Amino acid sequence: ISSLMSGKRGLVMGVANDHSIAWGIARTLASHGAELAFTYQGEAFGRRVRPLADSVGGKLLLPCDVEDLASVDGVFETLKAEWGSIDFLVHAIAFSDKNELKGRYADTTRDNFARTMLISCFSFTEIAKRAAALMTKGGSILTLTYGGSTRVMPNYNVMGVAKAALESSVRYLAMDFGGEGVRVNAISAGPVRTLAGSGVSDARLMYSFQKRNSPLRRTVSIEEIGGTATYLLSDLGSGVTGEIHFVDSGYNIISMPRLDELKA
Numbered sequence: 432i433s434s435l436m437s438g439k440r441g442l443v444m445g446v447a448n449d450h451s452i453a454w455g456i457a458r459t460l461a462s463h464g465a466e467l468a469f470t471y472q473g474e475a476f477g478r479r480v481r482p483l484a485d486s487v488g489g490k491l492l493l494p495c496d497v498e499d500l501a502s503v504d505g506v507f508e509t510l511k512a513e514w515g516s517i518d519f520l521v522h523a524i525a526f527s528d529k530n531e532l533k534g535r536y537a538d539t540t541r542d543n544f545a546r547t548m549l550i551s552c553f554s555f556t557e558i559a560k561r562a563a564a565l566m567t568k569g570g571s572i573l574t575l576t577y578g579g580s581t582r583v584m585p586n587y588n589v590m591g592v593a594k595a596a597l598e599s600s601v602r603y604l605a606m607d608f609g610g611e612g613v614r615v616n617a618i619s620a621g622p623v624r625t626l627a628g629s630g631v632s633d634a635r636l637m638y639s640f641q642k643r644n645s646p647l648r649r650t651v652s653i654e655e656i657g658g659t660a661t662y663l664l665s666d667l668g669s670g671v672t673g674e675i676h677f678v679d680s681g682y683n684i685i686s687m688p689r690l691d692e693l694k695a
C-alpha cells in the first residue's frame with residue numbers, strides 16, 4: 432500500500448458490480464491508502480456492492496437514487512455526521528432508456544431527454560455542491576464522461592448531448608468552487624464493458640474499432656482509469672481543475688482508421 436491517499440476520505444458513487452469504472456477507481460484509491468464510503472442504487476445493487484466495499488475496508492455504504500433528492504441529501508447528512516468533512520468525491524453515474532441508445536438522435540423523446548439529463552448531468556451539479564460544502568480543507572471532485580460529447584458516435588445519441596452538458600458543468604463548477612480550494616475534473620474514458628456500456632446498441636463494434644485503431648491498439652482497463660483518477664483526486668493533481676482528461680488509449684486524437692487496418 433502506498434501512502435499517496437492516506438488520511439484522505441471520500442465518497443464513491445456508481446459502483447454496480449466489479450466491472451464498474453467506479454469500482455476500478457475505488458480499488459485503486461484504496462490501494463493508495465484512501466478511506467472510502469460508497470453509495471448504491473437500490474437493494475439489488477446493494478447486495479453486490481456490500482462485499483466489494485467490505486473488501487477495501489469501506490464501512491459506510493449508503494443507498495442513493497439521484498432521481499430522489501431526499502436520498503442525495505441523506506447521504507451528505509450521514510457523511511457530515513460520521514466524518515465531519517471529506518477530501519474527494521467520485522461521480523460515476525449515468526442513465527438513458529436503451530431504446531433511445533440506437534437509431535437517430537433526432538428521435539429522442541422529451542421524457543427520456545429530461546430523465547437522461549437529470550441522472551447523467553444535473554445530478555453531478557447537485558452532488559458536487561453538497562460535496563464541496565463538506566470539503567472544509569479543500570478537495571477534489573471527479574466525474575466520468577465519454578468522447579461522444581463532442582464527436583458523433585453511432586447510437587450514443589442523447590447520452591452524448593448529456594455528456595456535453597456534463598463537461599460544461601465541470602468547467603463552471605471548477606470556477607464556482609476554485610476559491611475554496613476545491614477542484615473539479617472529468618475523465619473521458621474509452622469504451623469499457625460495463626452494465627451501462629452495454630446499454631448502447633452495438634457497443635461491441637465500437638469496442639473492437641477502438642482496439643484496432645487507437646494509438647495503443649487496445650482498450651483501457653478500469654484499473655488504468657483508476658490510476659488517472661487517483662492522480663486527479665490526490666495532491667499530485669493539485670494544479671489541475673476544470674479539465675477533461677482522456678483515458679482512452681489515445682483514440683480521441685485520430686481522424687481516420689489506421690491505413691494498415693483499412694488495407695487488411
Ligand code: NAD
Nearest residue numbers: 445446447451452472496497525575622623625626627628
Ligand atoms: P455501470 O453500469 O457499472 O455504472 C453506472 C452506475 O450508474 C451504476 O452504478 C448505476 O447504479 C448508477 N446509476 C444509474 N442511474 C442512477 C440513479 N438514478 N441514481 C443513482 N445511481 C444511478 O457502468 P460504467 O460504465 O462504469 O458507468 C460509470 C460512468 O462512466 C458513467 O457516467 C458512464 O457514462 C461513464 N463512462 C462509461 C464508459 C463505458 O464505456 N462503459 C465510457 C466512458 C464513460
